[in-house]
Amino acid sequence: xxxxxxxxxxxxxxxxxxxxxxxxxxxxxxxxxxxxxxxxxxxxxxxxxxxxxxxxxxxxxxxxxxxxxxxxxxxxxxxxxxxxxxxxxxxxxxxxxxxxxxxxxxxxxxxxxxxxxxxxxxxxxxxxxxxxxxxxxxxxxxxxxxxxxxxxxxxxxxxxxxxxxxxxxxxxxxxxxxxxxxxxxxxxxxxxxxxxxxxxxxxxxxxxxxxxxxxxxxxxxxxxxxxxxxxxxxxxxxxxxxxxxxxxxxxxxxxxxxxxxxxxxxxxxxxxxxxxxxxxxxxxxxxxxxxxxxxxxxxxxxxx
Amino acid sequence: xxxxxxxxxxxxxxxxxxxxxxxxxxxxxxxxxxxxxxxxxxxxxxxxxxxxxxxxxxxxxxxxxxxxxxxxxxxxxxxxxxxxxxxxxxxxxxxxxxxxxxxxxxxxxxxxxxxxxxxxxxxxxxxxxxxxxxxxxxxxxxxxxxxxxxxxxxxxxxxxxxxxxxxxxxxxxxxxxxxxxxxxxxxxxxxxxxxxxxxxxxxxxxxxxxxxxxxxxxxxxxxxxxxxxxxxxxxxxxxxxxxxxxxxxxxxxxxxxxxxxxxxxxxxxxxxxxxxxxxxxxxxxxxxxxxxxxxxxxxxxxxxxxxxxxxxxxxxxxxxx
Amino acid sequence: xxxxxxxxxxxxxxxxxxxxxxxxxxxxxxxxxxxxxxxxxxxxxxxxxxxxxxxxxxxxxxxxxxxxxxxxxxxxxxxxxxxxxxxxxxxxxxxxxxxxxxxxxxxxxxxxxxxxxxxxxxxxxxxxxxxxxxxxxxxxxxxxxxxxxxxxxxxxxxxxxxxxxxxxxxxxxxxxxxxxxxxxxxxxxxxxxxxxxxxxxxxxxxxxxxxxxxxxxxxxxxxxxxxxxxxxxxxxxxxxxxxxxxxxxxxxxxxxxxxxxxxxxxxxxxxxxxxxxxxxxxxxxxxxxxxxxxxxxxxxxxxxxxxxxxxxxxxxxxxxxxxxxxxxxxxxxxxxxxxxxxxxxxxxxxxxxxxx
Numbered sequence: 001x002x003x004x005x006x007x008x009x010x011x012x013x014x015x016x017x018x019x020x021x022x023x024x025x026x027x028x029x030x031x032x033x034x035x036x037x038x039x040x041x042x043x044x045x046x047x048x049x050x051x052x053x054x055x056x057x058x059x060x061x062x063x064x065x066x067x068x069x070x071x072x073x074x075x076x077x078x079x080x081x082x083x084x085x086x087x088x089x090x091x092x093x094x095x096x097x098x099x100x101x102x103x104x105x106x107x108x109x110x111x112x113x114x115x116x117x118x119x120x121x122x123x124x125x126x127x128x129x130x131x132x133x134x135x136x137x138x139x140x141x142x143x144x145x146x147x148x149x150x151x152x153x154x155x156x157x158x159x160x161x162x163x164x165x166x167x168x169x170x171x172x173x174x175x176x177x178x179x180x181x182x183x184x185x186x187x188x189x190x191x192x193x194x195x196x197x198x199x200x201x202x203x204x205x206x207x208x209x210x211x212x213x214x215x216x217x218x219x220x221x222x223x224x225x226x227x228x229x230x231x232x233x234x235x236x237x238x239x240x241x242x243x244x245x246x247x248x249x250x251x252x253x254x255x256x257x258x259x260x261x262x263x264x265x266x267x268x269x270x271x272x273x274x275x276x277x278x279x280x281x282x283x284x285x286x287x288x289x290x291x292x293x294x295x296x297x298x299x300x301x302x303x304x
Numbered sequence: 305x306x307x308x309x310x311x312x313x314x315x316x317x318x319x320x321x322x323x324x325x326x327x328x329x330x331x332x333x334x335x336x337x338x339x340x341x342x343x344x345x346x347x348x349x350x351x352x353x354x355x356x357x358x359x360x361x362x363x364x365x366x367x368x369x370x371x372x373x374x375x376x377x378x379x380x381x382x383x384x385x386x387x388x389x390x391x392x393x394x395x396x397x398x399x400x401x402x403x404x405x406x407x408x409x410x411x412x413x414x415x416x417x418x419x420x421x422x423x424x425x426x427x428x429x430x431x432x433x434x435x436x437x438x439x440x441x442x443x444x445x446x447x448x449x450x451x452x453x454x455x456x457x458x459x460x461x462x463x464x465x466x467x468x469x470x471x472x473x474x475x476x477x478x479x480x481x482x483x484x485x486x487x488x489x490x491x492x493x494x495x496x497x498x499x500x501x502x503x504x505x506x507x508x509x510x511x512x513x514x515x516x517x518x519x520x521x522x523x524x525x526x527x528x529x530x531x532x533x534x535x536x537x538x539x540x541x542x543x544x545x546x547x548x549x550x551x552x553x554x555x556x557x558x559x560x561x562x563x564x565x566x567x568x569x570x571x572x573x574x575x576x577x578x579x580x581x582x583x584x585x586x587x588x589x590x591x592x593x594x595x596x597x598x599x600x601x602x603x604x605x606x607x608x609x610x611x612x613x614x615x616x617x618x619x620x621x622x623x624x625x
Numbered sequence: 626x627x628x629x630x631x632x633x634x635x636x637x638x639x640x641x642x643x644x645x646x647x648x649x650x651x652x653x654x655x656x657x658x659x660x661x662x663x664x665x666x667x668x669x670x671x672x673x674x675x676x677x678x679x680x681x682x683x684x685x686x687x688x689x690x691x692x693x694x695x696x697x698x699x700x701x702x703x704x705x706x707x708x709x710x711x712x713x714x715x716x717x718x719x720x721x722x723x724x725x726x727x728x729x730x731x732x733x734x735x736x737x738x739x740x741x742x743x744x745x746x747x748x749x750x751x752x753x754x755x756x757x758x759x760x761x762x763x764x765x766x767x768x769x770x771x772x773x774x775x776x777x778x779x780x781x782x783x784x785x786x787x788x789x790x791x792x793x794x795x796x797x798x799x800x801x802x803x804x805x806x807x808x809x810x811x812x813x814x815x816x817x818x819x820x821x822x823x824x825x826x827x828x829x830x831x832x833x834x835x836x837x838x839x840x841x842x843x844x845x846x847x848x849x850x851x852x853x854x855x856x857x858x859x860x861x862x863x864x865x866x867x868x869x870x871x872x873x874x875x876x877x878x879x880x881x882x883x884x885x886x887x888x889x890x891x892x893x894x895x896x897x898x899x900x901x902x903x904x905x906x907x908x909x910x911x912x913x914x915x916x917x918x919x920x921x922x923x924x925x926x927x928x929x930x931x932x933x934x935x936x937x938x939x940x941x942x943x944x945x946x947x948x949x950x951x952x953x954x955x956x957x958x959x960x961x962x963x964x965x966x967x968x969x970x971x972x973x974x975x976x977x978x979x980x981x
Contacts, residue, residue, distance in 0.1 A: 034439065142322040145608065147600045149563030150581055154330055154597055157585040231560075234448050238567050241450045242582050256450060260571070265454060266462035276451045284446025291442060291510070300518040428699070523739040527800070530694050530734075531754040532726030535719060541742050548744070620744055620787040 017211070021218035028296040035292025041285035045278075049100035056094035057082075060250045063089040074268050084270035086255075087262040095250045096274040102251035103233050103282055106163065110170040110232035115225040117175040122182025123209060123217075127190055136179060143176040152235055156244045163246045166239060170232045178224045185220040189213050219297050226290040230283050237279055252278050312612060316605050323601045328372050331594055332365075381598070382591035386584070391595040395577060399599065402576035404493060406565050406603070409500025417505040418550065421512025422543040426520070438513070445506035449564035453499045453571030460495060467495045470573045496572040503564045511553050515546025551615045558607050562600055629768045632761065641672040641843045642710050642729060642810030644693070649705035651685070651692050659702070661917050662688045664867045666705075667944070670811070670860075675837060675844040677858030677875065679851060679890070683914060685867040686847045687735060690815045693845075694732055695722055709811065728758050731809040733801050735816040735847075740800055741788040748784030751803045758807055773802035777832060794825040798832065805836065812844040818853070830857065851891060855879050863887050866914050866925040869944055873951035883953040883961040885930045886910070888968035908971045911978030924956070931977040932957065932964055 029035045048055065058064070064072035064085050071089040075081060083092035125133040152169045159165040189195060195212050203211075214221075239245055240253025241260070252275035259271045295301050375381070381391045424437035444452075461469030468491060519525060519542040528541050566578030573579070581596035583589075651663035663685045670676045678686045691697050693707050695717065707715040714725050734740040742750055751770035752763065759766070771781035777798040788796055797817060804812055817833065818826035834857055837844060846858055854861050855875060862872035863884065871884040882888045892908040912929035915921050921928065927937040936956050946952035957964070967973045 034442070142319050142326075145319045145323060145601060145605050146326065147562045147566075147597070147604055148560055149566050150578070150597050150600045151330075153566070153582060153585055154593055157588075157593075158330065230446070235563075237448050238450065238563065241448070241567065242570060243586060253448075253450075256454065260450075260454065265458050269458075272454060272458070276447075276454065279451060280443060280447045282446075283448070284443045287442045287446050291438070294514075298518075300521070301514060523734065524742045526691075526696055527732065527734050527740045527803075528742065528753075530696060530726055530732040531757055531803075532723040532728065533753060533757040534723065537753075537757070541745075544744055545742065618744065620746070621789050 018215055018218065021215035025218060025222055025293070025297075029289065029293055031296050032292030034288045035296075038285035038288030038292065041281055042289070045100060045282055045285070046104060048097060049104040052097040052101050056091075056097040058091040058094040060090060060095040060098045062091065062094075064091060065089070074264060074271070077270050083274055084268065086258060086271055087264050087268070088258070092255075092271050092274060095255055096252070096278065098250045099252040099255060099275055099278060102163070102236070102246075102249050103278070106167060106170070106236040106251075107229040107233045107282075110167050110174070110236075111225050111229040113167065113171040114174045114178055114228040114232070115221065117171065118178025118182055118224060118228075119214075119221055121175065121179040123186050123213060125179065126183040126186025127205070127209060127213060133183070136183065140176045140180045143173075146173075148173050149235065149238055152239055153242060153244060156239055161239075161244045161246055163249060166236050166246065167232075170235050173235070174228055174231050178228065181224055182217060182220055185217040186213055189216050192216075219293070223290055223293060226286050226293075230286040230290075233279070233283055233286075252276075308616075309613070312609055316609055319605050320602060323605075324373065324376055324598065325369075327594055327597060328369055331590060332368060332372070376598075381595040384584075384589055384592040386587050386589040386592065391592045394592060395580065395595055395599060398575055398577045398580055401574065402565065402569070402578060402603075405496045405500050405568070405574060405576065406562075409497050409565070410504055410561065410607075412497075413501040413504030414508050414550075414554070416501065417508025418512045418543070418547065420505070421509040422516055422539060422546070424509065425513035425516025425546070426539040426542065429517075438510070441506040441509045441513075444502065445510065447503075449499070449503045449567040450571050452502050453496075453568050456495050456499050456502075457571060468492050469495060471575065496568055496574050499568045499572070500565060503568065504561055508550065511550050512543070512546055515549050516542045519545050548615065548619050551611055551618065554611055558604050558611070562604055566600075628761070628765050629772070632759070632765060632769060633772070636808040639808050639810055641841055642670075643672045643708075644670040644730075644811055644843060644845070645706070645708040645711075646689070646693065647706040647708065649689065649692055649707065650703070651688050651697065652702045653698075654700040654702070655918070657918055661920060662867050663692065664920075665944075666864070666867075666869045668860075668862045668869065668872055670843050670845060672810075672843055673841045674859040675846055675857055677854030677861045678845055678847045678864060679849060679854055679861060680864035681849055681890070681914070684864045686849075686864055687815050688867075689864075690732070690813045690845065690847055693813060694726070694730065723757070727754050727807050727809060729809050730811040730813065731804040731807065733804045733812065733814040733817045735819060741796060743788055746785050746787055747791070747799050751784070751799075751806050754803055755806050769806060770802070773805050774799075776805060776836065777802045793821050794829065797821060797825075797829055801829075801833065801836070805840070808840065808842070810843060812842050813847075814844060815847045816849070817846075818848075818850075833857070851879065863890065866920075867917055868925055868954065869952075870926065870955070871951075871953045872944075873949070877949065877951045881951075881961070882965065883951065883958045884926075884955050885932050885964055885968065886926045888965060889929075889974065892968065892974070908974050911974060912981050924954075928981070929977065931967070931973045932960075 029039065064075070064081060066072050072081075072085050073089055074087050075085040077084045081091050081093065083096060086092060086095070121136060125136040151173060152166075155169045155172070156165055159168070189212070192212075195208060198208050198212055236245070236251065237253035237256075240251045241257045243257055243261070245251055245254045245257070255275040256272065259265060259268060265272055379392070383389060384391050384394050387394050420437070420441075424434055424441075427433035427437070447455075457469045460466050471492060516539070522542075522545075525538060525542055528538050529535075562578070565576070566581065568574070569576040569579035570582055577596050577599050581593055581600065584592040584596060646669070647667050649663055649666045650661070652659040652661050654660075666685075666689060668676060678689060680686050688697070692703050692715075695715065697703060703715060705715065706713050709725065709729060714722070714730075717725065741747060745753075748767060748770050751773065752766040755761070755766040755769055756763070767784070770784055774781050774784060779795060779798055779802065783791075783795075788799075791799060797820075801817070804814075814833065818829050821829060830853055833846075836842075837857070846854070848854060858875050860873065861875045861878040863870050863878065863886065865886045871878055871882065871887050878887060879891065882891065889908070889910040893910065910929055915925055915928060921938070923936075923938040923940055924930070924933070924942050927933040930937065934957070940956070942954045942956045944952050944954040945958065953961075955961075
C-alpha cells in the first residue's frame with residue numbers, strides 16, 4: 001500500500017480574512033434558488049424603503065377629502081388612491097410604502113445591535129472560557145425562560161412606545177440566543193489544530209480571533225443576523241399590532257392594528273392585504289436566505 | 305430518575321426566582337418613578353399611602369426587594385386596579401382558557417408538523433414535494449401570528465360565517481369543567497386553535513425535515529433498508545431519530561411560541577392570560593400585568609421541564625444522574 | 626414440536642444460494658461528471674462457499690456489496706446482472722426487493738458502530754427483520770432473536786439493551802446475529818472487523834468461520850486483510866480502482882498471484898516469520914490510485930506497476946480466465962513467475978517509486 005504523506009487541509013497559518021469568508025458565503029448562497037429568490041425580494045424591498053418618500057403619492061398622515069370636503073373613509077382602490085383609503089381617510093399606498101422604512105430601520109438596527117452584542121459575548125465566552133463563560137451560560141439559561149413578547153409588551157409600555165425603545169427591548173431579548181449559538185461555534189473553532197499552531201507560534205489573541213476564529217464562524221454569525229432581522233421585524237410588528245408601536249411613524253403592524261380595531265377587516269381588504277403581504281414577504285425572504293444558506297453550508301443536508 | 309426530576313425542579317425554582325427578580329427590575333427600577341406607574345389618577349393621599357405600603361415602595365431598593373419577594377412567596381400579587389379585586393381572582397379562570405388553545409395547539413402543531421416534515425424529508429431530493437413543502441412552510445413561518453389570525457378571521461368568520469370570531473361563547477347555565485364540553489365552546493375554540501396550530505406547524509415541519517434528510521444517509525438506515533422492511537418503516541426509523549433534535553430545538557422555541565399565543569388571543573378576543581396582560585398594560589393595571597407576566601413565564605418553565613423529561617423518555621442514551 | 630423448533634427447522638431447510646455477478650458497472654453522478662466506481666466486474670459465488678473480495682480502501686469493494694443489495698443512492702447508474710439463484714435481482718421493484726432482502730440475501734455491515742438504530746433496543750431491531758418476512762407472533766420472533774444471540778455468543782438478556790450499551794465487538798456480533806435471523810442463503814459481510822481492535826478482529830473472524838462451517842451459507846467477505854482471506858475463503862477476487870484484476874481459488878491467487886498488484890498487496894502485509902528464513906520487510910506499493918473521474922486509457926495499475934510497458938499505458942487488459950479458473954487482467958500474465966520473483970525484492974518497488 002502506498003505510504004504517501006497524509007493530506008493536510010489546514011488553512012495557511014495567516015488564516016483568512018473576513019472578506020474571503022463573506023465571499024465564500026455569498027457563493028454558497030447563490031447556489032440555492034430559494035435563497036436567491038429571498039435576496040431578490042430583499043433587495044427590491046430595501047430599494048422601496050430607501051425611496052419611499054419619493055414613491056409615496058401622499059404624506060402617510062394626510063387626510064384624503066372628497067370633493068364635498070368630507071373625509072374620504074374606506075374608499076376602495078381608485079386612480080387617485082391605488083390601494084384605497086383607511087377608515088381615517090389616509091392613503092393606504094403611502095402608508096404601506098412608509099411601512100417599508102420602519103420595518104427596515106427596526107430590522108437593521110436591531111440586527112446590528114444584536115449581532116454585535118451576541119458576537120462579542122459569544123466570542124469572549126467561547127474563546128476565553130472560565131468565569132465569563134459560566135456567568136453567560138447561567139444568564140442565558142434564565143433568559144430562555146422569559147416569554148419574549150410579554151416581556152416586550154411590559155417593557156415597551158413602561159419605557160414608553162418609541163422606535164428607540166422597541167429596538168432596545170428587541171436587543172435585550174435576542175442577544176442571548178445568539179451569544180449561545182456563537183459561543184458553541186467558537187468552542188469548536190478554538191480546538192482546531194491551526195488555532196493551536198497559531199497560538200504556539202506566538203500569535204496574539206486579537207490576531208487569532210480576527211484571522212482564525214471570526215472568519216470561520218462567519219457562517220454562524222451570518223445565519224444568526226438573518227434570523228435576528230426576522231425576529232426584530234416580527235416583534236416590532238406584533239407590538240405595533242397590539243397598539244404599543246411608535247405613534248409618530250407608520251408601520252405595517254400599526255396599519256393592521258388600526259384596521260383591526262376600527263372593525264374594517266371584513267370590508268377593507270385593500271387596507272389589510274398590503275401590510276400583511278409586506279410582512280410575510282419580508283420575513284419569509286429572510287428565512288429563505290437563512291434556510292438556503294444552512295442547506296448549502298451543512299454537508300449533511302447538501303444534495304449529493 | 306427521581307433525583308433527576310428533583311434536580312430539574314430545583315433548577316426550575318431558581319429560574320422562577322430569577323424571573324421574579326427581573327420583574328422587580330422591570331416594574332420598580334425601569335420606570336423613572338415607580339410610584340407614578342402604580343398610582344392611579346385622582347388617588348387620595350391615604351389611598352396613596354396604602355398603596356405604597358401594600359407594594360412596599362418605601363425604604364431602600366434592597367428593602368423593597370425583600371418585601372417584594374416576601375409578598376410573592378405568600379402568593380400575594382396585590383389587587384387589580386381595574387377590577388378592584390385580587391389579581392389571582394382575575395387570572396385563575398383565564399389560565400384554563402389559555403391552556404385550552406395553547407396545549408392542544410402546540411401538541412397538534414408539533415404532531416402535524418412532524419408528520420408533514422417526515423413526508424417532505426422522505427420525498428425525493430429536489431423533487432416537487434420537497435421544494436413545494438419547504439417553500440410553503442417558509443412562507444407560512446414568515447407570517448406573523450396576527451396575520452394568520454386575521455386571515456382566518458376574515459375568511460372563515462366574516463366572509464364564510466362558518467365560525468364565530470369573538471370570545472368563547474356564552475357559558476350558559478353550565479358551570480365548572482362542563483362548560484368546556486359544549487358544542488358552542490368547541491365552535492368558538494376552532495379558529496384560535498387552528499391559528500395556533502398554523503403558527504406553530506411550519507417550524508416543526510422544517511426541523512423535522514432537516515432531521516430526516518440528515519438521518520436518511522446514516523448507516524443504520526442502510527441496514528434497515530437491507531432488512532427488506534417496507535419503506536414506510538424505514539422512514540419511521542429516520543423520523544424517530546429526528547424527533548430528538550426536534551425536541552431540543554423546541555426548548556428555546558417555546559418562549560417565542562407563547563408570544564404568538566398572546567397575539568392570537570387578542571385577535572380572537574379569547575379571554576386568556578396573554579390578552580389580559582395586554583389589556584392590563586394598556587389600562588396601566590400593573591399588579592395584574594405583573595401577575596400575568598409571571599404566569600406566562602411559569603408556563604414556559606413548566607413546558608421546558610416537560611420537554612426535558614420527554615426527551616429522556618425518547619432517547620435511551622440519556623442517563624439520569 | 627414447539628413453534629420455535631418448527632420455525633428453526635423451516636429456516637434451516639433453506640439452501641445456500643448461488644450468486645453470479647456479470648459485467649457489473651456502477652457510476653456515481655457527481656458535479657464533475659460520472660464517477661465510474663465499478664467497471665465491468667464479474668464473479669461467481671458457488672453455493673456454500675466464501676468469496677473473499679480484497680483490495681485497498683476506495684477500490685470499490687463496498688460499492689459492489691451495495692450494488693448487489695440495491696442500496697446505492699438514487700442518482701447512481703448500475704448496469705449488469707446480479708443473478709441470485711439464476712434470478713436477476715438488480716433493478717427489482719421495491720416490493721420485489723423487499724421479499725428478496727434478508728430472506729435470501731442478508732448483510733453484515735462495515736462499522737457496526739453506526740449500523741444500529743441508536744434509539745431502538747437491539748432485540749427489537751432483530752425482531753423487526755424477522756417480522757418483516759415471517760407472519761409469526763412477536764414473542765416467537767424474540768425467541769428466534771435470542772437463539773441468534775446465542776449463536777454469536779451473546780447472552781439473551783442483553784437483547785433489551787441499546788446499541789450505546791454495547792462495545793464495538795458486541796455490536797458487530799449483534800449485527801451478525803441479525804444477518805442470520807432468517808438464515809438467508811447468501812451473506813454479504815462488508816469489512817466486518819475493520820472497526821475493531823486486532824484481538825476482537827480475530828474473535829469475530831473465528832466466530833464467522835464457525836458459523837460458516839456450521840450453517841454452510843454462501844458468503845462474500847469484503848476485506849483488505851489478505852490473511853483473513855487466506856484463512857476463510859475458498860475463492861478470492863482482487864479489485865483495483867473499480868476493476869477486477871485477478872480472481873480464482875484462494876490458494877492459486879495468493880500463492881501464485883499473476884497480477885503485479887496482487888503481488889504488491891501481499892508484500893504490504895506482515896507475515897509471520899518462517900523459522901530459518903530472514904524476516905521479510907514490508908514493502909509498500911508506490912504512488913496513488915488514479916482519479917476515476919478521468920480514468921487512464923490503459924491498465925489502471927500501470928502508473929504504479931514496476932513491470933509496466935508501453936502497451937500497459939495504451940490499452941486496457943482484458944480479464945482472461947485460464948483452464949484452472951484462475952483469471953487475471955494483465956497484458957503480461959504469462960510472465961507472472963518471473964514477476965513474482967522480482968516483486969519479492971524491495972528494490973523493484975523502490976525503483977518504481979523513484980521513477981514516479
